[in-house]
Amino acid sequence: MSEAVRETARHGTTCAIVGGGPAGMVLGLLLARAGVEVTVLEKHGDFLRDFRGDTVHPTTLRLLDELGLYERFAVLPHSEIHQVTFDLDGGEKVAVADFDRLRLPRRYRCIAMVPQWDLLNLLAEAGRDEPAFTLRMRTEAVGLLRESGRITGVRYHGPDGPGELRTDLTVACDGRWSLCRRQAGLKPREHPVNIDAWWFKIPVDGPIGPSLLPRTAPGKVTVAFPREGYLQIAYLGPKGIDARLRARGIEAFRRDILELMPELSGSVDGLRSMDEVKHLDVRLNRLRRWHTEGLLCIGDAAHAMSPLGGVGINLAVQDAVAAATLLAGPLSRRRVTGRDLAAVRRRRLLPTVVTQTLQRVLHRRVVDPILAGQNATPPTAVLALIKRFPQLSAVPAYLVGVGIRPEHAPPFARRAPRSQAPAASPRTGPASRSHP
Numbered sequence: 001m002s003e004a005v006r007e008t009a010r011h012g013t014t015c016a017i018v019g020g021g022p023a024g025m026v027l028g029l030l031l032a033r034a035g036v037e038v039t040v041l042e043k044h045g046d047f048l049r050d051f052r053g054d055t056v057h058p059t060t061l062r063l064l065d066e067l068g069l070y071e072r073f074a075v076l077p078h079s080e081i082h083q084v085t086f087d088l089d090g091g092e093k094v095a096v097a098d099f100d101r102l103r104l105p106r107r108y109r110c111i112a113m114v115p116q117w118d119l120l121n122l123l124a125e126a127g128r129d130e131p132a133f134t135l136r137m138r139t140e141a142v143g144l145l146r147e148s149g150r151i152t153g154v155r156y157h158g159p160d161g162p163g164e165l166r167t168d169l170t171v172a173c174d175g176r177w178s179l180c181r182r183q184a185g186l187k188p189r190e191h192p193v194n195i196d197a198w199w200f201k202i203p204v205d206g207p208i209g210p211s212l213l214p215r216t217a218p219g220k221v222t223v224a225f226p227r228e229g230y231l232q233i234a235y236l237g238p239k240g241i242d243a244r245l246r247a248r249g250i251e252a253f254r255r256d257i258l259e260l261m262p263e264l265s266g267s268v269d270g271l272r273s274m275d276e277v278k279h280l281d282v283r284l285n286r287l288r289r290w291h292t293e294g295l296l297c298i299g300d301a302a303h304a305m306s307p308l309g310g311v312g313i314n315l316a317v318q319d320a321v322a323a324a325t326l327l328a329g330p331l332s333r334r335r336v337t338g339r340d341l342a343a344v345r346r347r348r349l350l351p352t353v354v355t356q357t358l359q360r361v362l363h364r365r366v367v368d369p370i371l372a373g374q375n376a377t378p379p380t381a382v383l384a385l386i387k388r389f390p391q392l393s394a395v396p397a398y399l400v401g402v403g404i405r406p407e408h409a410p411p412f413a414r415r416a417p418r419s420q421a422p423a424a425s426p427r428t429g430p431a432s433r434s435h436p
Contacts, residue, residue, distance in 0.1 A: 012166030013039040013134070014331050016154050017173055018141040018180050020047070022060075022116070023299035023316035024173035025123040029067070030324035032133035033413040036331045039165060040133075041156055043140035047117035047124075054225075054232070056112040056119060057314040058104055058401040063321065066408060068415030069126055070107075076122070078114035079227050084396070086214060086383060094387045099401050101394035111310070111401060113227055144170065144183045144295070151184065151294030169336050170295045171323065173316075176283050178301035184292050188285035188304070191360060194368050196242065197280040197307050198235040201227075202257075203270040215260040218373040222260045231264075233257070234307060235277075238371050242279045250274050282306055284356060284363075291341035298323055298344065303352045306359040308367070309400045315348075315355060321407035322347045328412060351404035358399065 015031055017024045020042030028040040056064075056078075064070045084097035099109045127133035139158035144151050145166065153166035172180035181188075213224040221236040235257070237245070245253060254268045271277070283304040290302045299316030323344045330336045386392050 012153060013037050014167065014334065015039070015169045015171065015327075016041065016165050016167040017171045018154060019173035019175060019301075020044075020120065020124075020135065020137075021173060021175070021299070021316070022053075022119065022123075022313050023320040024171070025120055025127070026063075026317050027171060027173065027298070027320035027324055028133060028135070029123055029127050029130070030321065030410065030413045031328055031331065032127060032130035033415075034324070034328035034332060034410075035132055036328055037132045038134070039167075040127075040135045041139045041141050041154065041165075042135065042137050045138045047120040053310070053313045054113050054116050054227075055310045055313055056114055057311075057403075058099065058102060058108040058110070059314060059403065059406045060317050061108045061110075061112060062104070063317065063407075063409055065108075065417075066414050067126070068417045069122060071417045072122060072125075073112075073114075073119070074107075076114050076118045077228055078112050078118075080110040080112055081226065082110050083393075084214065084400075094383050095390065095393050096383065096386055097396035097400055098390070098393035099397045101391065102397055102401060104402075113225055113232070141174065141179060144180060149293065151292065154180075168294075168334055169327070169331060169341075172295060172297040172301040173299050173320075174301055176285075176300040176304035178297065180295060181287070181297050181301050184295050184297075186287055186289060186292065186297060188287045188302075191284040191286075191356070193282050193284045193306065193363065194239050195236050195306075195363065195371060196239045196282050198237070198242075198245070198277050199232070199280065200235070200271055200277045201230045201232055202264060202267050203230045204264075204267050213261075216370050217260050219371055220256060220260065221367060221370055222257065224261065230270075236307075236367065236371070239282070245277075246274045253277065280307065284359060286352060286356060290345040291338065293338055296323065296327075296341045296344060298348075302345075303356065305356065306363065308359050308362050309355075311355055311400060311403065314401075314403060315352065318351065318403065318405075318407045319344070319348050321409065324413065325407070325410040328410065347405075354404045355399075 014037040017028050017038060017040045020040050024040055028038045031038045064073050082099050083095040085093045085095050087093055102109050124135055127135060136158060139156050141154045141156050143155035145153035145155060145164060151170055153164060154170055155164055172178050174180055215222045223234045225232040250273050254271060257268055258265060284306050286303040287297060290297050298319035300312060305312035305315060326343050327340060330340045
């Protein structure tokens, strides 16, 4: 066992964060900038995984700027989405969400599409500059430690075998199937969802416009995200049909895509097999209580979101900023109470409830009828209204790109930008001073 691992196992840390996704990495960086000793446990050896949600929203772009990281982010390979458009009869397009209409500095008026591994590597690189920050890759949390009814740390399995990490606070950022949440006995309330999603890539030659491209037909929906050299596509269908889709085979699936996007007739063969189509079991749920003594859940561990609007990552990052803002002081004093943890939920509950309510309305009024074959188009009255008054397209853009109660970086975490090469991709090497 390495000296670094022995020391951490012996002395513990002030805050352990389980999960090195966007919420976990943002929270870890912000707390470390407050001088709080924090350890992020990430079970994988790198961040290189497809279809983890590559959207970086205007509020996250602003956050990166406040943290002094925007210039380093801007040089990463990425594309920008400035509009969400629907096709009307006759081929006319209507922008139902126009991010250029947001009252924000121009460089924030888009959704940036960047591989999530590059964003996480950038955050890990920034964490390396903070003496209080530790990232432990290939270290999987396998259980919780308890004393006198309080969670006091994490049992883990890492490169050197099993170990224990004792903490003042454990934060579960381990997603919608959270182990920490389950072992703490916190059960989310599930809202009925009748859809699932399938993600895949189709290579495209030539330039791709800066618009999100939803398409509908009876029984199916696709949403195409323009990327550099390819389209990242979400296919929405009724829940429970994954086995049937795969049994039909890749040729039938390609025909489904071409029915919705005939302009891909020269590119769809780039999707070679159903193995390249990744299934997402869509969930929409929320914990009634986000904490127990010694443990806090944020992001998908506290509230799984539908993929509609692509807002799950944005809400998770905003949760992380709020948690750092509220908990940095108590953690610095080593006196975190249940009241402190409850304050995070109170601050983030309204945006969570409003967003999930809007998603449930969209499921019930728009997506479910399309998938049931009752209606193959979005509400025409809404499209006609936005066509007549284009300025209304700022409202959906605000709800998706900014949201209810956007968070700003706390003063202790802000830094002036400095020129530095972007974080190395995990394809070529690690970006942070992390324990292996």
